[in-house]
Every structure is written in structure tokens, then in C-alpha cells.
Amino acid sequence: MTNSKTVLVSEEALSRFIASALQHEGLPAGDAKIVGELMAQADAQGSDGHGVIRLPQYIRRIRAGGINVRPNIHIATERAAMAVIDGDNGMGHLVVSRAVEVAVEKARVAGVAWVGTRASNHAGPASLYARMPMAHDMIGLYFAVGNANHLPPWGGMDMLLSTNPIAAGIPADKEPPVVLDMATTVAAYGKVKAKAKQGEQMPEGWMIDRQGKPLTDPLRAEEGFLLPIGGYKGYGLALMVGLLAGTLQGAAMGKEVVDFNHDDVTPTNTGQAILVIDLAAFGDAKMFKHSVDVLVRDIKSSARLPGVEQIWLPGEQSHQRRADAAAHGIPISAVLFAELGELAKGLAIEKLSQVTNQ
Amino acid sequence: MTNSKTVLVSEEALSRFIASALQHEGLPAGDAKIVGELMAQADAQGSDGHGVIRLPQYIRRIRAGGINVRPNIHIATERAAMAVIDGDNGMGHLVVSRAVEVAVEKARVAGVAWVGTRASNHAGPASLYARMPMAHDMIGLYFAVGNANHLPPWGGMDMLLSTNPIAAGIPADKEPPVVLDMATTVAAYGKVKAKAKQGEQMPEGWMIDRQGKPLTDPLRAEEGFLLPIGGYKGYGLALMVGLLAGTLQGAAMGKEVVDFNHDDVTPTNTGQAILVIDLAAFGDAKMFKHSVDVLVRDIKSSARLPGVEQIWLPGEQSHQRRADAAAHGIPISAVLFAELGELAKGLAIEKLSQVTNQ
Numbered sequence: 001m002t003n004s005k006t007v008l009v010s011e012e013a014l015s016r017f018i019a020s021a022l023q024h025e026g027l028p029a030g031d032a033k034i035v036g037e038l039m040a041q042a043d044a045q046g047s048d049g050h051g052v053i054r055l056p057q058y059i060r061r062i063r064a065g066g067i068n069v070r071p072n073i074h075i076a077t078e079r080a081a082m083a084v085i086d087g088d089n090g091m092g093h094l095v096v097s098r099a100v101e102v103a104v105e106k107a108r109v110a111g112v113a114w115v116g117t118r119a120s121n122h123a124g125p126a127s128l129y130a131r132m133p134m135a136h137d138m139i140g141l142y143f144a145v146g147n148a149n150h151l152p153p154w155g156g157m158d159m160l161l162s163t164n165p166i167a168a169g170i171p172a173d174k175e176p177p178v179v180l181d182m183a184t185t186v187a188a189y190g191k192v193k194a195k196a197k198q199g200e201q202m203p204e205g206w207m208i209d210r211q212g213k214p215l216t217d218p219l220r221a222e223e224g225f226l227l228p229i230g231g232y233k234g235y236g237l238a239l240m241v242g243l244l245a246g247t248l249q250g251a252a253m254g255k256e257v258v259d260f261n262h263d264d265v266t267p268t269n270t271g272q273a274i275l276v277i278d279l280a281a282f283g284d285a286k287m288f289k290h291s292v293d294v295l296v297r298d299i300k301s302s303a304r305l306p307g308v309e310q311i312w313l314p315g316e317q318s319h320q321r322r323a324d325a326a327a328h329g330i331p332i333s334a335v336l337f338a339e340l341g342e343l344a345k346g347l348a349i350e351k352l353s354q355v356t357n358q
Numbered sequence: 359m360t361n362s363k364t365v366l367v368s369e370e371a372l373s374r375f376i377a378s379a380l381q382h383e384g385l386p387a388g389d390a391k392i393v394g395e396l397m398a399q400a401d402a403q404g405s406d407g408h409g410v411i412r413l414p415q416y417i418r419r420i421r422a423g424g425i426n427v428r429p430n431i432h433i434a435t436e437r438a439a440m441a442v443i444d445g446d447n448g449m450g451h452l453v454v455s456r457a458v459e460v461a462v463e464k465a466r467v468a469g470v471a472w473v474g475t476r477a478s479n480h481a482g483p484a485s486l487y488a489r490m491p492m493a494h495d496m497i498g499l500y501f502a503v504g505n506a507n508h509l510p511p512w513g514g515m516d517m518l519l520s521t522n523p524i525a526a527g528i529p530a531d532k533e534p535p536v537v538l539d540m541a542t543t544v545a546a547y548g549k550v551k552a553k554a555k556q557g558e559q560m561p562e563g564w565m566i567d568r569q570g571k572p573l574t575d576p577l578r579a580e581e582g583f584l585l586p587i588g589g590y591k592g593y594g595l596a597l598m599v600g601l602l603a604g605t606l607q608g609a610a611m612g613k614e615v616v617d618f619n620h621d622d623v624t625p626t627n628t629g630q631a632i633l634v635i636d637l638a639a640f641g642d643a644k645m646f647k648h649s650v651d652v653l654v655r656d657i658k659s660s661a662r663l664p665g666v667e668q669i670w671l672p673g674e675q676s677h678q679r680r681a682d683a684a685a686h687g688i689p690i691s692a693v694l695f696a697e698l699g700e701l702a703k704g705l706a707i708e709k710l711s712q713v714t715n716q
Contacts, residue, residue, distance in 0.1 A: 006486075013565075016446070032671045035494060037476075049526075053642075064433065075446040077639070077640065078469075079467070079468055079470075079639045080438050080439060080467065080469065081438060081439030081465075081466040081469050081470045081471065082468070082469035082470045082635075082639050082640070084640060084641075086407075088711075104566065107439075109436040109437070109438065110436075110437055110439035111436075111437030111438065111439050111440035111472070112439045112440045112470065112471065112472040112633075113470065114438065114469070114633075116471040116633065116640070124655030130606055139606070141602075142447075152660060153657045153660050153669050153671075154669070155663055155665065155666035155668075155669050155670075156657070156660035156662055156666070156669045157659050157661040157662065157663055158656070158660035160653075160656055160657055160660065166595075168598045168602075170598070170601050170602075175614065178597065178601065179516070179599070180594040180595070180597075180598050182588075182591045186588060199666060210663070211663075211664055212664060212665070223600075227411070229587050229588025229591050229592065230540075230544060230588050230592060231379070232585025232670075232672075233540045233587050234587065234588060235536070235672075236538040236540060236672040237524075237540075238671075239657075239671075239672065240526045240528070240536070240538050243525075243528050243529075244499075244535065244635075247639065247646065247649050247650065247653070248497070248635070248637075248646065249642055250640075250641060253649075253653060254652070254653045254656050254657075255580055257655055267371070271384045274682055275470075275633070276604075277440075277472065277606070279606075281435070281440050282435065282442060282474070282606055282607065283435065283442075283608060284537060288605065288606065291611075292601065292606050293603065294610060294612070295518075295612045296606070297514070297595075297645035298612050298613055299511045299514070299516075299518055300519065302510060302511050302514035302515060302516035303514060303515040303516050304513055304514055304515065305513055305515055305568070305569075305570040305712075306569055306570055307570070308513035309516070310513075311511050311513050312512070312590075313597075314590075314593075314594040314598075316596065330372075341682070343468065
């Protein structure tokens with residue numbers, strides 16, 4: 001995964017660097033630390049479109065007044081098995097982490113809990129939050145409204161929907177957990193941007209133009225739309241996720257969604273929702289996790305189609321990447337590393353250091 | 359929708375006919391009535407692969423001892439926001455209806471509730487159950503394990519997964535509700551069977567053979583596998599749904615799933631799960647439903663791609679079909695109508711009557 005154009009950094013160093021930058025921008029030290037850890041974890045697990053690469057954008061937004069660095073994140077309404085967290089336009093990582101905490105507490109008593117957010121912001125990869133309840137022998141199911149609309153309704157051209165992701169974290173016993181994290185579009189928009197940066201064409205099926213024809217040039221992405229998975233089905237899923245993660249909590253959905261790539265100032269009123277399920281309420285958590293192990297092994301040992309080298313479980317590759325990152329460091333592109341060096345200079349904070357003995 | 363090869367029957371007559379047949383087979387009158395109503399509703403909304411067409415199979419299964427006609431459907435375990443219903447191998451329609459009732463009661467207090475089933479059976483179209491909470495100004499989110507495995511893990515050939523559907527019922531105010539009901543495969547297996555019956559080929563993308571090549575002859579369906587929506591993403595969704603609807607409740611999943619098309623005797627131990635969300639817990643239900651109206655109208659009035667006549671919302675076509683069925687009757691194929699006539703003769707029950715003034 002590393003080549004001449006990447007450098008290696010440790011997850012801990014990366015986390016500290018991000019925290020230091022955000023603290024410089026006005027976040028309290030504790031909050032900056034939480035965001036740093038979650039963003040570094042995103043890079044460590046290979047969700048590099050949602051990790052430190054976002055730091056310059058977050059800083060730009062903070063400086064423009066588009067994010068509240070001292071938010072009063074609080075419960076706006078609650079019952080035994082639900083709550084809505086008002087994020088007061090704070091960093092999404094903080095708002096959603098709080099939502100998960102509240103959901104875990106409630107699920108421990110009620111068995112199941114749904115906690116949504118409003119006045120939140122972009123929070124990085126969905127899987128970060130779906131994973132959190134697993135430490136408590138709980139399942140996490142996560143929905144979010146994306147921060148830019150690139151998806152029209154099926155057959156339409158008005159971009160009323162985003163890539164609204166679904167994520168699930170389902171613990172196993174001896175095997176790695178099953179962790180799903182998927183946009184409801186064929187490709188997340190970050191992948192389109194990555195193709196543009198790499199000077200590559202997109203495969204057919206990612207986007208169409210306004211004639212409904214395949215669009216494969218990522219530099220023309222603004223002229224077209226993303227395609228949902230499974231055609232009208234993915235459109236239905238994106239809509240469902242948006243209603244559950246956005247509308248239900250009084251967060252933005254449809255025309256209200258702010259494109260945070262083109263607007264640093266307007267509060268996004270982002271909505272997310274986490275459903276937490278306590279395994280102990282359903283029976284013996286250990287037995288459940290053992291059943292997941294058995295299923296995982298049946299899947300891994302399935303006969304394979306010609307040319308297929310191995311069967312992957314959702315989340316298995318991220319799991320391996322994070323183990324690799326812990327052993328050898330996180331690969332970061334040399335270009336990004338240089339940009340972060342400039343950023344450090346501008347902020348007068350300590351530079352991000354490379355792993356020394358590669 | 360009707361042609362020379364269909365006859366029209368009223369939803370009420372169809373419901374009574376099904377109830378009468380099931381009562382003859384030993385179901386208590388009240389239970390037979392519930393199943394009749396739900397099966398007829400499936401036909402009325404156009405889910406005809408899950409309606410009266412299943413009656414002969416259900417009867418065959420009851421006679422073989424594969425379904426318990428006098429089940430003790432009961433709560434096996436519960437907390438404030440969850441329960442597991444043990445269906446005692448009763449008709450799935452009864453077990454899941456009970457699960458929805460319990461979930462609605464709990465959601466009214468806790469705000470949100472998850473109720474799962476085990477020892478249940480095939481229950482017809484997912485949307486029937488996702489719709490139910492809407493009458494209480496609640497959202498329904500439904501997951502089920504399919505009753506035959508036709509889907510291998512991505513890249514594999516062992517059919518460890520089913521078409522595991524996801525359904526959602528989200529109420530609007532003046533507009534029809536948003537009702538999603540989708541298999542996590544490109545085509546539900548019932549559609550493959552329908553193509554075979556009609557003597558038509560399947561489009562590429564529904565199934566592949568054991569070489570990974572497109573399989574388009576529905577008569578060769580047993581030689582191949584269904585394809586998940588969005589490739590590995592749909593595989594991940596089918597797996598997630600199976601773990602949530604099956605494994606979590608102690609119901610069948612993976613190798614444990616009984617193919618109820620080829621086995622009338624073995625209890626299927628089917629699992630389903632409904633999540634019910636009470637709108638009132640989140641704020642003003644009326645305001646939420648109005649927001650859904652606004653979004654629905656924005657979507658309906660979206661600019662359209664060339665050649666697209668109108669934009670549909672999930673569930674909108676079913677909604678229209680049910681209105682048509684109420685006005686004119688439900689179209690049923692003449693072949694099926696004749697089969698039901700034979701069935702009535704065999705059971706010595708009153709024949710299903712056609713709508714008289716077409």
C-alpha cells in the first residue's frame with residue numbers, strides 16, 4: 001500500500017497533530033483530542049477520504065465562522081429509548097460521539113435506543129460510529145445525511161439527495177467484527193474527486209450526464225449525477241436514510257442540504273442517527289458472537305467463482321489495514337504530507353513526524 | 359393492468375376466500391381472518407408474488423405438518439424498548455402482526471422499539487408490516503430473512519444468503535406515504551419464477567452461472583445465483599439484514615435457512631424484525647409529515663432525464679394499485695383463478711367470486 005509517493009506516520013502522531021491544529025483554531029483541548037483520534041482512526045482503517053485530508057477544509061470552515069468551536073452540545077428531547085442531540089453547530093465528530101454515548105447508556109436499560117442529531121456537521125466515515133457500541137457488546141446501526149447533494153431521484157435531474165450512507169457494526173467473538181459502511185450511490189463522491197486528482201477516468205456506472213449517458217471524465221463531474229446502487233432501489237434507500245437521519249430530527253434534507261464543498265459559512269444542520277442494540281437483552285451475548293463467528297467462517301470458506309482469490313467480509317479489509325497501520329504506520333501521500341507541513345508552518349505548531357525506522 | 363387473461367375479484371371477497379380455506383385447514387377463525395386480510399392486501403397493492411398465489415403452498419405445508427395451526431405466539435424476552443416474539447411455528451402473518459402490535463405499544467412509551475421474531479414463517483411482502491405503524495403516526499422499518507438461499511457471498515458460490523428484504527413505511531400528511539420494499543438482490547426470486555412461467559428470458563444482471571457469466575434463461579435458474587444490488591454492497595446489506603432479522607433473535611441464518619420451496623416439513627425458524635419510531639417523541643408529528651410532503655413534491659416536480667415521463671416515489675405505484683383495486687377489483691390471472699376454483703372444490707368451500715359489473 002506504500003510506494004515512493006507515500007510516507008508513513010503513526011496513528012498516534014497523526015492524532016496529536018490534528019488535535020494540535022484544531023486546538024490552535026479554538027477547540028477546547030479535550031474536544032480537539034477526540035476529533036484528532038477519530039480522524040486518525042479514519043486514515044488508519046483506510047477511509048482516507050475522510051481522515052486528515054479534510055483538515056484544511058475543516059480549518060477553513062472554522063475560520064469562516066461555519067463551525068462553532070465552543071458548542072453547547074445537549075439533549076434537545078428524550079424518552080427511555082430515544083433522544084435528539086442538538087449539536088449547536090459543533091464539529092460532527094463531537095456531536096455524533098455524544099449521540100453514541102447517550103444511545104449506549106439508554107440501550108443498556110431499554111435494550112435498544114435510537115439517538116439522532118441535528119445542528120451537527122460532517123463527522124467522517126460512518127463506520128467510526130457504527131463500531132463504537134461493539135465495545136459494549138452492542139450492535140450499532142448508523143445513518144447519515146451527506147453534506148452535498150449529488151444524487152437526483154431515479155429518472156430525475158434535480159440533485160435532491162446525497163450519498164446518504166448506512167453503516168453497521170456487528171460484533172463477532174474470535175473473528176473480526178462485521179462492519180458495513182456503504183454509500184447508497186455506486187461511488188461515493190470522494191472517489192470521483194480522487195479519480196480527478198489521479199488523472200484517471202471513472203468506470204461506467206458511477207455517473208451519468210444530463211442526457212442520461214455514462215459520464216466517465218471526473219473533470220466533468222459537475223455536469224452530471226451519481227448513480228444509486230441497484231437503480232431505483234438505491235434511490236429509495238438514499239431517500240429512506242435521509243428521512244430517518246435528517247427529517248426525523250429536524251435536520252437538513254432535500255433542498256435544505258448545504259453543499260459544504262462550496263459554502264464555508266452557512267450552518268449545515270447535518271443530521272445523523274445511531275441505533276444501538278444491546279445483545280444482552282436478546283439472550284447470551286457470547287452465544288450471539290459465536291453464531292457470527294460460525295457464519296463468518298462459512299462465508300470465508302465458500303467455494304469461489306473462477307478467478308476469485310478470496311471472499312471478504314464487510315469491514316475485513318479495514319480491519320487488516322488498521323492492523324498494518326499499527327505495525328508499520330499509516331501511508332499518507334507525499335503531496336498531502338507536504339501540505340500538512342505547510343499548514344503546520346502557518347499555524348506555528350509542531351510538524352507531523354514520519355515513522356523513523358521503516 | 360387487466361387483459362383477456364385476467365379476472366377481477368374484490369379485496370374483500372379474496373380475503374374471505376383465503377380465510378375460509380385456512381379455517382378449513384385448522385386455523386382458528388380469527389387467525390384465518392387476519393392472514394386472509396394480509397394476503398389479499400398483498401394482491402391489492404400489486405405484490406402478487408406474495409398474495410393468494412402462495413395459498414396452495416401454505417396449505418401443502420400445513421398438511422405436511424410444517425406449520426403449527428394452533429400456535430402459542432408469545433413474548434420470549436422483553437425490555438422497555440425491545441421484545442423477541444416466539445412464533446411457535448405459526449403462520450408468519452400472525453407472528454409478525456403480533457410483533458408490530460407489541461412494538462407500537464412499546465414505542466408509544468419508550469419512543470422507539472425493536473421487536474424481533476423467531477420460530478416464525480414466511481409472512482408475505484415486507485411492506486405490509488412496515489406500513490402498519492403509520493396508522494399510529496409512527497415510522498416502521500422492517501427486516502426479514504428470506505425463506506430460501508439464492509445468494510452467495512460476493513465472489514463465492516455457496517448460497518448462504520437470501521434476498522433478505524428491507525422495508526420502510528414513512529407517513530406523509532397530504533401525500534401518499536413513502537413506502538420502500540426492496541430485496542437486497544437485483545431481482546427477487548419470485549420474479550425469476552414469474553419469467554419462467556411467462557416463457558420469457560431474464561435481463562442480464564439478475565443472475566450469474568457458476569462461471570460468473572450472465573444467466574438469462576429462467577429455466578436454468580437452479581444452476582446459478584442471484585446477484586446483489588450494487589455488487590459487494592448488496593451482499594453486505596443482505597448479510598446485515600440476516601444478522602439483524604435472524605441471528606439476533608435466535609432465528610435461522612446462513613446454512614440453517616430451510617428452503618421452503620423444496621421442504622414442506624422442517625420448521626423454518628424464520629426471523630423478522632420491526633423497528634417502530636414514534637414521531638411524537640421527536641417533535642410535532644404533523645410537522646414531520648408536512649416536511650415529508652414538501653420533499654415528496656420537490657421530488658415529483660424534479661426536472662426529468664430525456665425519455666422519462668414521471669418520477670415515482672417508493673410505494674407510490676402500490677398506493678395507486680390499491681386504489682385501482684378498491685375501485686375496480688384486483689386483477690388475477692385466469693390460470694390462478696381456475697386453480698383456486700379447483701382448490702375450493704377440493705376443500706368444499708365457497709368459490710371465489712368475480713367482480714360482476716366490470
